[in-house]
Amino acid sequence: MYYEHFGLKENPFHTTPDPRYLYLSRGHQEAMDHLVYGITQRKGFVMITGGVGTGKTTLLRSLLSDLDQNVKTALVINPFLTADDLLPTICDEFGIDAPESQGKKGHLDAINAFLLDSFSSGRNVVLLLDEAQNLSRDVLEQVRILSNLETDKEKLLQIVLVGQEELVHVLGMNEMRQLNERIVVRYSLDALDFEDVKAYIQHRMMVAGCKGRIPFTNGAYKALYASCRGIPRRINAVCDRSLLAAYSRNLKQIDKDLILQAAKEVTGHTPAAMPEKKASWAYVSLMAVFAAAAALGVAYGFWQGQGAANEDKLEAQTQVAAPAPPTVEAPKALEAPAPQTPKAPQAAAPEAAAPPEVPAAPDVESPAEPEPMDMVEALEPVAEPNENAEAAPPAEETPAAKTPEAPAVQPVPEVKKAPPPASEPVRTVGAWALDTETSLAKLFSLYESNPRIKALYGDEQAGIVSFRARAEVVKFFQRPFRASLKGLQDSQGGHAVVVGSFSDGFVVSDAAGNLVEVSLDDFEKRFSGGLVWLIPEKLWINRIGLGDKGPLVNWIQDVLIHGGYSLSKDGVYGPRTSKAIKSFQTDFGIRADGVAGPTTIGLMYQLAQHLPELSD
16 A cells, blocks of 8 residues: 555554554543543542544553553443343453353352452452443443442442443433442543644654654645544544555645545545634643653763764763752642652763662762752643543642752763854754654654664664653753744744753754754743654563563663662562552652553653663
8 A cells, every 4th residue: 555655664544443553642641540540549430431533442442551460451342232241241351250040140249259359369450341322221220230349448340431422411311320420530532632633643653654754744734633623533534545645646745635635535525624723732742751860961972872982072071960859749640649759860871881780979069050940840731721621539638748858979971062063053943943844854863873772772663752841851851852842833843853951951953963052041932842752662662560570670670770769670570660660650740550661661761871782
């Protein structure tokens, strides 16, 4: 088909619910947070609703792949089960042996025994019902009865109802009020806004193998939003048809006309004009940013992946001690955890030279530094209203975290500001603001030219990590990233490729590859919060949990120890490592499940001083 024509490995717009292609818009992230909160806190019922094609099933599949081994799940996708079929189906899904001769009572007793055994073993059990708006009243009543299986303090079974908006009306009926009142965690999933539509298409194209040359024009994005109204399923159908049409005409670019023609073929009508764009803080979603084990200054040559000779030259330059750790408030989450002792920032070193074990630093006196920022405050995104979201679950009162004394640290090399080019660098935003295509191509070029990445992982495909943070936080990043800019159309720029930082700002790359110094003030005025960087797929696709061993586990433990988490390195992902990962995730706003998945590993990759050597 058109895959090779556009440099793809597979169809980026298939309609099956593949978790790899889930784009976490702000709404999808909030829906996922509600799901995880309801399950891990044993709230009994969780309900997620949304329009047709908004990504509910894909969200469920992603949830199932993210839950750890202590959660036993059963997904029921047949909404036309009868009340007599429901209990036997649940027993089959959980692998429960139930006496057929005793009817409903026998099945219910067997399920109860299974739940009690799971609870005593420290496991959680989750029943997920998709297309729940089509369940009969009798089946819904049977579901309510299942929720009665509980101890004095805990719900034994967590039930997730996922369905279209009609489910709200069904449960609002008088005869359903007993069930409706038990649902304490619920969320309504909206369609994507215009900026999210652009990010959604870019995300799927890159997951499918596109290396920075996204073929859609800005006019195509506008026509796509006007025709599909932000519904992912419609977007997939129209994009697939437009790529096929471009291939048949030997075109390399998808423009407005191709989208309009494809939309007419798919939907049967010509789309209306695009509505007024809603305000959006950023179009790339941020789950969390880890800033604890990083230093303020990072070498330009190191960020760009230049040779060891350049690193040696940089190492001979000035030295500065790492800043004292900031005062950290309790992270804002769906349910506030107990206060964690903040982890002192560790000084960055060239990744090729970083040892796996970090020796204790001798006491030295640090030179004066600017006042440290509050990391948790910096991590908090700008609040945005969500009219369709239910009120967030109440957070338990958390005592304020204490400010620890600053530990003594070892002076380490810091990079001087980049030497100016032969001509005076142009500092206007137009000199370093790049459009989507150019910025992604530049990011891929930096990634592929990094000799350390190539030595460790060869020519392996890169994975995409998307986050959101404030400018003062991203100064702790150690590898190149793309930052989204506000107030600019894509034709005027819209993105900056950041390759390094210095004490007063960032070093960005222009389209020609020249380095431009941008002050922190100038950067903050333009930065919208959206961040994208690349990670070797061999790291990105992993999900490490209890019982796992190997070099990646060793690296995870190194990063945790270097970040100040209480852990001994033994090469086994046991309960203590899982607990440290939960602390890591809680401290920096990641969903705390104790599993080192793509999000957690992606953060560690961006902030870690060295990278793991993985066998094939």
